[in-house]
Amino acid sequence: MMFKKSLWVFHLNSGSCNGCDIEVLNIFTPKQDVERLGIKLVGSPRHADAIAFTGPITRECLPKAIEAFMAVPEPKIVLAIGSCACGGGIWFDSYAVIGGIKEFYKILKEKHGIEPPTTIYIPGCPPKPEAIIYGVALARKAVEQKQKSEIFVEESDIDDAATLFKEATSTRHFIPKIEVIKRGE
Amino acid sequence: MGRFGLIFKSIAKGRVTEKYPFAPIELPEGFRGKPEIDPEKCIGCGACATVCPPSAIQIHVDEEQGYKTIDLFLGRCIFCARCEEVCPAEAIRLTKEFELAAASEEDLHQVVKLKMAKCAGCGRPFDTVRHLQFIAEKLPEEQKPMLALCPDCRAKLASKILTVAARRHR
Numbered sequence A: 001m002m003f004k005k006s007l008w009v010f011h012l013n014s015g016s017c018n019g020c021d022i023e024v025l026n027i028f029t030p031k032q033d034v035e036r037l038g039i040k041l042v043g044s045p046r047h048a049d050a051i052a053f054t055g056p057i058t059r060e061c062l063p064k065a066i067e068a069f070m071a072v073p074e075p076k077i078v079l080a081i082g083s084c085a086c087g088g089g090i091w092f093d094s095y096a097v098i099g100g101i102k103e104f105y106k107i108l109k110e111k112h113g114i115e116p117p118t119t120i121y122i123p124g125c126p127p128k129p130e131a132i133i134y135g136v137a138l139a140r141k142a143v144e145q146k147q148k149s150e151i152f153v154e155e156s157d158i159d160d161a162a163t164l165f166k167e168a169t170s171t172r173h174f175i176p177k178i179e180v181i182k183r184g185e
Numbered sequence B: 001m002g003r004f005g006l007i008f009k010s011i012a013k014g015r016v017t018e019k020y021p022f023a024p025i026e027l028p029e030g031f032r033g034k035p036e037i038d039p040e041k042c043i044g045c046g047a048c049a050t051v052c053p054p055s056a057i058q059i060h061v062d063e064e065q066g067y068k069t070i071d072l073f074l075g076r077c078i079f080c081a082r083c084e085e086v087c088p089a090e091a092i093r094l095t096k097e098f099e100l101a102a103a104s105e106e107d108l109h110q111v112v113k114l115k116m117a118k119c120a121g122c123g124r125p126f127d128t129v130r131h132l133q134f135i136a137e138k139l140p141e142e143q144k145p146m147l148a149l150c151p152d153c154r155a156k157l158a159s160k161i162l163t164v165a166a167r168r169h170r
């Protein structure tokens, strides 16, 4: 495990609608209270072990996001909170956003030659406070990952529409009834 | 209520902090969690991909292999349940699963690959076998043969029939 002691998190809103930010704040309320697990929000990226991104990362905040990201000392964990941070969300193909953490890593790699750190994707719109706690627990390897990719390939011998509809090959059936109005009637 | 009233009240209330992640939590009625496609039921019609607001469900057609791929990417899903609403085969369902965090983006995909049928006219794969069978159940008998053709061939055939019929009745 990378972090044996408390995990300090710097929360960065990179163009989020505030939904995820409210959920992040929620986990510090008495109901969920993650401070009992040693997780704490800090005010400066230099004090943080992990950086939590919310939002699809707008063009406007990209330079600031890069700066904050670089200020977090190594080793670090990135938490991509919400569907926007994971894959761009509803705005994934908009001109105003770069579209999620994956594109952010691409830009980091191209411009600064930085390899992507350990990243935990927490989908949800917004994710439940418990889903965020689960994500943090996953980052600390306290729980097993439940979500796995599933690929299903249909096995079938039929790949021909003609065998599906055998009558189709006989032309007699091909001519449906058409009512023709004769001229001059 | 004075200052002490509040203190007594909170003592009477007891602990409110839940034990999660060490104990499971109770989910409310109608909670919308992870959407799941039942690969046995899905007919590959693409209705879900059309209505999905963030295009979390995407359809890819591989004409060479003759497969249609329905790719559900959870990392973009907003859990709106529109896919569940439109699915004609009731294949896609929103479960109550919310623990979706994953360490890699690949883990967030569900892929369903369905076999496509070749057109009886031009031989191009144009629709999934299951979708054709699904439509065939609903069509009257005399229109079924038309299903063996792709939309292009169907249009050609229809115009041919019309010309023949028009000549015959001149």
Ligand code: SF4
Pocket (backbone or CB within 6 Å): B037, B041, B042, B043, B044, B045, B046, B047, B048, B049, B070, B086, B087, B088, B089, B090, B091, B092
């Ligand atoms: S059957 Fe349902 S899940 Fe499959 S493609 Fe159509 S709408 Fe989507």
Ligand code: SF4
Pocket (backbone or CB within 6 Å): B035, B048, B051, B052, B053, B054, B055, B056, B057, B076, B077, B078, B079, B080, B081, B082, B083, B084
């Ligand atoms: S719940 Fe909404 S966003 Fe998610 S896959 Fe279905 S239609 Fe798309």
